Amino acid sequence: MEKWQSLVADKRRRQQNAIPSAWLIAEPPKTVANVTSFPSECGLLTEKEVLITETVDINILLRKIAASEWSSVEVVTAFYKRAVIAHQLVNCLTEIDIPRAIARAAELDEYLRTHGKVVGPLHGLPVSLKDQISVKGLETTMGYASWVGQYAECDATIVEILYECGAVPFVKTNLPQTLLWIETNNLLFGRTVNPVNRNLTSGGSSGGEGALLALKGSPLGIGTDLGGSLRIPTAYNGLYGLKPSALRMPLSGVVSSIQGQDSVLSSLGPMANTLSGLKAFMEAIFSQEPWMKDPLVAPMPWSKARYELAEHGGGNRLCFAIMWHDGAIKPHPPVTRALTLVKDALTIAGHQVIDWQPLKHLEFSNLLNSIWSAGSREDFLEATMSTGEPILDSMELNAGTSGAGYFAKTTGTGAHELWKLHKLKTETRKDYLDRWQNTVQVTGTGRPIDAIICPATPSAAPPHGMNKYSNYTRVWNALDYTASVFPVTTVNPDVDIKQPPHEFSNSLDKFYYEMYELETFRGAPIGLQLVGRMLEEEAVLAMTKIVDDALKVVPTHKL
Known part of the structure; x- marks a missing residue:
């Protein structure tokens, strides 16, 4: 047995021993794909614990705890039990x-x-x-078997702030080896699956968070997003999520791959079953002035005026632009239907909706590939060479371990060439800003468009190993725009009929077309993105609420 395999065996044994025997369940057979109702029906949770964990509105939970109707011990115990049940179902912790x-x-x-x-x-x-x-005294393995035994000496800044806010950080959740995947699988803990259909991915890299929240094993989760890592699992699991601009939230003490690469920064943000939970989290974090604890956080307190859309006409007669596709991968029929539902709902609510033509999205994709590849191979090898741990070369069910990794298949870029890429990225961001600003000529509001609504991914959660495309999300990381994800509908085979083949833009476009089989995706959640501009967190949350409220008056049979 190699050193890394010994570390895996040790970690898995300790993880299993941390679960009380009374909390072990008889897992449903693998043939049972949808396990979302299992936690509340398995009999392990008391009636009160079911009530507590089914209370998805964080504000209600907080009020009941503050009024001593429910103690924090009761709430934490209930969610911990449900989290452990979720883990046994989908391998999320x-x-x-x-x-x-x-x-x-x-x-x-x-x-x-x-x-x-x-x-x-x-x-x-x-x-x-x-x-x-990082949580002081706990291991931060980040999907590497090689990092077993590395205990954090101090809390990440976000954990410090959570303690100051009175929160109880209680579990840590699974992610892919190297972090740089849009599915969740590693050699240490294994694969996290989707609770709605365990044959489908939970997404990545915040896939453990997505699966846990979908099973209501946590009222509020924190993920990170370098290229869609928070938004993709949010969409695949029917949740709400927010990717702030990179410098709005503290990342100090949050470990990552390719740290030191600061051309496109990761962003930390909340995930929850309700939109109000995202707002409660952001307000709480800003109340503790995170810019006084992390030198990279912009000194921007929560702004009531921005949340009331003072810079967006007070929220009256907004103009949204819908991007139906990005010019590379055509979305599946249920994604297009979701966009149509949102357009119709907003129109009925009195807002204007126009089309958005993508600008240089492929160029952004190529830029990110080149920038992230510059030192990825060295980064992965440095993390694993001491134990001989192999690097996964895909997220497929029978993944190989060539050591390449997704962003380490080419030799690194030299410093001067990398500087040229950074310069090109800045120039392309300016082009995008100009495009956005120029829409003032067509909105009829006297302002440019207020937000873009677009797919989060071209499909619902795909089968394992088939999640191949993330540029619907990562283009906004390259621009550093604020983006939310919100649930809209689920795949309905009665209406989401596969269309005849279109003219394929590339081989991946054909791959996604051929992937779409109605029974594969039946019932899978469909979420969309709402994209604002840089540092527009309050406005994006407010506009997402406007969209969410508009959808609530759409007849159920249409959803």
Whole structure:
């Protein structure tokens, strides 16, 4: 047995031993694809624990804890049990430390009893964390077997702030080896699957968070997004998520691949079952002035005026632009139907909707590939060479281990050539800004378009190993635009009929066309993106609520 295999065996044994025997379940057979109802029906949760964990509105949870209707210990215990159930169903957790979380919850309950007030705006709320977010005393493996035994010496800044807000960080969640994949699988913990259909991917790289939240094993999760890593799992699991601009949220203490590459920065953001949960999180984090703790965070407090859309006509008669496709990969029929539903809902609500033609999206894709490939191979080898851990070369069910990795198949780019790529990216961002600004001529509002609505991915969650395309999300990382994801509908074979072949733009466009089989995707969630401009987090959340509210009046049979 090689060193890395010994580390895997040790870690998996310790993870299993962290689960109380009373919380073990009889897992449904693999033939049962949809397991979303299993946690509430399996009998492990008490009636009150089901009630607590089915309360998806974070504001209700917080009010009940603050009023001592539910103790933090009760809430944390309920969600921890449900998280462990979820893990046994879809393999979504990495770190499990129940005593730590219960002790923290008990301290918060005692503070509330003694002082008659809450510690902060997230008092008593359990919060799940993507594995790369460091928690003092816990391992941060980031999908590498080679990193087993590396215990964090201090909390990431976001964890410090969560403690200040009164939250209870309680589990860490699975991600892909090297992080740079849009599916979730590694040699250490294995593959995370989609709760709606375990034959489909949960997405990546925040796939553990997506699957856990879909099973209501956490009321609020924190993911990261370098090229869609938060938004893709959000869309695939029927959730709400927000990718802020990179410098709005603290990343200090969050480990990652290709750290030091600062041309396109990763972004940290919330994921939840309700849109209000995203707002509660952002307001809470900004209340603690994260720019005083992380030198890369912009000093921008939460702005009520921006949330009330003061720069967007107060939210009256907004102009949205819909991007139906990106010119490279045509979306599947249910994605196009979702866009049509949103267009119709917004029109009925009194807003204007125009079309958006993508600008240089392929150029952005090529730029990102070149920039991220510059040092990826060296980065992966440095992380694994001490143990002999092989590098996965795909996310397929029978993935090989060539050591290439997705962004390490070419030799690195020299410094001067890399500078040229950075310059080209800046120039292309200017072109995109000009395109956006010039829409003032056609909106009729006296403003440029307020936001773009577009696919998050060209399909619902694909079968394992078939998730090949992320440029619907990562183009916005290259631009550093703020983007949300919101659920719209699910795949309905009665209406989402496969269309005749179109003229394929490339081989991947053909691949996605051929992938679409109605029974494969039946019932899978469809989410869309709403994209604002850089540092427009408040406005994007507010506009997403406008879209979400407009969809709620659409007749159910149309959804």
